Amino acid sequence: MHIVVCIKQVPDSAQIRVHPVTNTIMRQGVPAIINPYDLFALEEALCLKDKHGGTVTVITMGPPQAEAALRKALSFGADDAILITDRAFAGADTLATSFALASAIRQIQKNMPVDMVFTGKQTIDGDTAQVGPGVAKRLDMQLLTYVSKIVAVKPEASEIVVERRAEGGVQLLKTSLPCLVTVLEGNNQMRFANMPNMFRAARHPLKLWNREEAGIADDDIVKIGLKGSPTVVSKVFAPTPKSERAEMIEVESGDPKDMAVTVLSKMFTRFPAVEKEIAKRAR
Amino acid sequence: MTDAAPAKKKRKFELDPKLAGYKGVWVFVEHERGQVHPVSWELMGEGRKLADMLGVELAGVVLGEPGEQTRRFCNEAMCHGADLCYLMADDILKDYRNEPFTKGMTDLVNAYQPEILLLGATTQGRDLAGSVATTLQTGLTADCTALTIDPDNRSLAATRPTFGGSLLCTIVTLNYRPQMATVRPRVMAMAERDASRSGRVIEHPLGMVESSIITKVLEYIPDAMQDKPQLAFADIIVSGGRGMKKPENFQLIWDLAQVLGAEVGASRPVVQAGWVDLERQVGQSGKTVRPKLYIAAGISGAIQHRVGMDASDCIIAINNDPNAPIFGFATYGIVGNAMTILPALTEAFRQKLAAVKKAG
Ligand SMILES: Cc1cc2nc3c(=O)[nH]c(=O)nc-3n(C[C@H](O)[C@H](O)[C@H](O)COP(=O)(O)OP(=O)(O)OC[C@H]3O[C@@H](n4cnc5c(N)ncnc54)[C@H](O)[C@@H]3O)c2cc1C
Numbered sequence: 001m002h003i004v005v006c007i008k009q010v011p012d013s014a015q016i017r018v019h020p021v022t023n024t025i026m027r028q029g030v031p032a033i034i035n036p037y038d039l040f041a042l043e044e045a046l047c048l049k050d051k052h053g054g055t056v057t058v059i060t061m062g063p064p065q066a067e068a069a070l071r072k073a074l075s076f077g078a079d080d081a082i083l084i085t086d087r088a089f090a091g092a093d094t095l096a097t098s099f100a101l102a103s104a105i106r107q108i109q110k111n112m113p114v115d116m117v118f119t120g121k122q123t124i125d126g127d128t129a130q131v132g133p134g135v136a137k138r139l140d141m142q143l144l145t146y147v148s149k150i151v152a153v154k155p156e157a158s159e160i161v162v163e164r165r166a167e168g169g170v171q172l173l174k175t176s177l178p179c180l181v182t183v184l185e186g187n188n189q190m191r192f193a194n195m196p197n198m199f200r201a202a203r204h205p206l207k208l209w210n211r212e213e214a215g216i217a218d219d220d221i222v223k224i225g226l227k228g229s230p231t232v233v234s235k236v237f238a239p240t241p242k243s244e245r246a247e248m249i250e251v252e253s254g255d256p257k258d259m260a261v262t263v264l265s266k267m268f269t270r271f272p273a274v275e276k277e278i279a280k281r282a283r
Numbered sequence: 284m285t286d287a288a289p290a291k292k293k294r295k296f297e298l299d300p301k302l303a304g305y306k307g308v309w310v311f312v313e314h315e316r317g318q319v320h321p322v323s324w325e326l327m328g329e330g331r332k333l334a335d336m337l338g339v340e341l342a343g344v345v346l347g348e349p350g351e352q353t354r355r356f357c358n359e360a361m362c363h364g365a366d367l368c369y370l371m372a373d374d375i376l377k378d379y380r381n382e383p384f385t386k387g388m389t390d391l392v393n394a395y396q397p398e399i400l401l402l403g404a405t406t407q408g409r410d411l412a413g414s415v416a417t418t419l420q421t422g423l424t425a426d427c428t429a430l431t432i433d434p435d436n437r438s439l440a441a442t443r444p445t446f447g448g449s450l451l452c453t454i455v456t457l458n459y460r461p462q463m464a465t466v467r468p469r470v471m472a473m474a475e476r477d478a479s480r481s482g483r484v485i486e487h488p489l490g491m492v493e494s495s496i497i498t499k500v501l502e503y504i505p506d507a508m509q510d511k512p513q514l515a516f517a518d519i520i521v522s523g524g525r526g527m528k529k530p531e532n533f534q535l536i537w538d539l540a541q542v543l544g545a546e547v548g549a550s551r552p553v554v555q556a557g558w559v560d561l562e563r564q565v566g567q568s569g570k571t572v573r574p575k576l577y578i579a580a581g582i583s584g585a586i587q588h589r590v591g592m593d594a595s596d597c598i599i600a601i602n603n604d605p606n607a608p609i610f611g612f613a614t615y616g617i618v619g620n621a622m623t624i625l626p627a628l629t630e631a632f633r634q635k636l637a638a639v640k641k642a643g
Contacts, residue, residue: 168316
């Protein structure tokens with residue numbers, strides 16, 4: 001069984017600054033990590049490999065520094081890693097990103113058929129949860145999002161059964177391979193990197209693919225990077241939500257009891273709906 | 284790569300004449316197990332405003348099994364502000380599945396050409412939105428917190444948090460139609476229901492056969508309501524943060540919540556420390572809530588927490604630091620030790636309830 005796991009390197013901190021002129025995000029000096037949601041996808045893939053054998057290939061699209069994320073993934077036990085990197089990819093939105101990733105996966109398929117593609121639920125920097133569905137559509141693979149549990153995989157029958165989180169319940173779904181799975185967080189824990197894997201990860205010859213190597217023809221340059229992105233950021237700004245300072249509750253006695261009584265009476269006067277809501281509870 | 288391309292220098296925008304035929308605002312009416320997800324009516328309220336700004340019609344889109352139920356959903360969509368509904372009714376659409384819903388929605392878009400398509404940022408809405416946008420090769424802005432129309436070019440200006448809420452960005456989709464956006468539940472206010480409203484229903488066939496659909500739903504296991512916290516729709520929430528210091532102290536939060544019949548919420552550090560379930564996290568990476576009353580104890584009010592709760596009608600904040608950011612946006616602030624204020628509040632509410640009971 002061959003599983004491709006798509007990961008993304010993201011900045012680790014909320015300390016993000018915006019370039020005052022270009023409105024782009026300045027990542028310099030912010031430590032980079034593997035998107036935490038992707039680790040659940042990688043661990044799930046490694047578990048399936050433990051059970052069924054096979055190969056786990058990790059891929060990422062990003063700047064050359066994203067190599068660190070791939071080496072980390074190798075140290076956890078991934079077999080192979082591909083970094084898709086080219087200036088032409090810069091500025092990609094979710095549509096352009098899914099085009100590039102799908103194209104690279106098609107290249108991978110030429111050497112070894114792919115049974116499943118795994119992604120995290122979403123990234124912590126973009127938060128869109130849209131790249132997985134996009135890649136699935138482009139590869140014409142069945143899409144299973146928000147998968148909380150892989151119930152069974154039968155490689156011989158080309159079949160998979162999963163539990164998918166829906167609003168208000170869980171769907172038990174059966175589909176055919178190949179498929180794309182976005183893995184929900186919290187249902188597994190990333191294993192520790194062992195010594196042999198750490199050594200292997202350090203020495204592993206990483207594949208670096210530029211645009212052509214990722215299978216994107218000259219004609220398709222308009223589908224990647226900035227050019228291939230229908231959405232355009234018109235403004236980036238720091239949140240300055242409606243700021244109305246709280247009315248501070250002060251009582252002469254300084255007694256918490258008096259504070260509590262004061263805040264309740266103020267609130268019930270100004271918010272009759274809250275009083276009504278609480279009165280409901282008395283019945 | 285950012286989640287949307289960075290802005291280029293402002294240039295005059297002219298819509299491709301081929302796209303001029305795209306008119307109207309659509310809201311996907313999401314439902315599961317016979318129930319419309321409230322986010323659809325929240326979007327309907329927002330969609331109404333956008334449609335009015337543009338001077339176009341607002342439509343609901345209902346996909347589901349044939350019968351009385353989907354008809355009723357169409358009717359409800361009109362009551363919540365739609366002028367008309369597109370209905371695709373087929374047994375194949377009984378349960379949500381990506382493939383037939385993507386085909387249904389893309390066919391409808393291609394046939395009737397809306398300029399804006401809004402969906403809830405739910406597990407269903409995000410699953411569908413990503414697939415539809417890719418199939419249609421158009422722009423999609425996910426998890427928006429504000430939507431408006433750019434008066435310069437009549438395009439949808441969608442604002443969303445990025446980098447965990449540290450920044451907001453406004454995103455436009457210029458020469459592509461429809462302009463798609465998803466919005467998280469509870470971010471927008473629900474549309475008022477007006478039972479006197481009505482509108483026309485346009486039916487369109489799905490044109491698929493079950494045997495051509497690869498993914499099958501074997502079973503649907505509903506969540507046991509009693510042990511799943513329903514934070515997003517709670518009217519009263521009592522939340523605790525790192526300032527509660529110890530898991531034992533968190534009992535004070537539960538005590539107050541019990542008296543109030545409230546849900547218990549928490550900030551992220553509390554969830555990460557394992558004091559409460561992940562389901563109870565409020566904020567950017569947790570739930571968005573908009574209760575009538577939100578009581579926050581020992582929570583500093585970091586932006587990532589704030590974005591999840593500042594649409595609450597009334598916020599009471601308890602913090603021992605008079606300079607805590609939460610006092611910058613709460614309704615009422617109490618400076619003091621949460622360990623003594625909380626029991627006092629619990630007692631005051633208990634007395635209030637007793638008084639209401641006595642009065643009958
Ligand atoms: C990508 C990203 C996503 C995030 N998502 C979320 C999210 O969804 N939800 C979320 O909550 N956070 C989130 N965070 C974390 C957020 O930035 C804050 O760190 C977090 O909200 C702080 O939690 P807190 O207020 O409980 O703790 P602190 O910031 O440590 O505040 C504790 C407060 O308690 C007060 N205090 C101390 N002792 C007492 C006492 N005895 N009585 C009363 N008050 C006392 C202190 O004055 C202080 O204000 C996210 C961060 C990132 C980077």
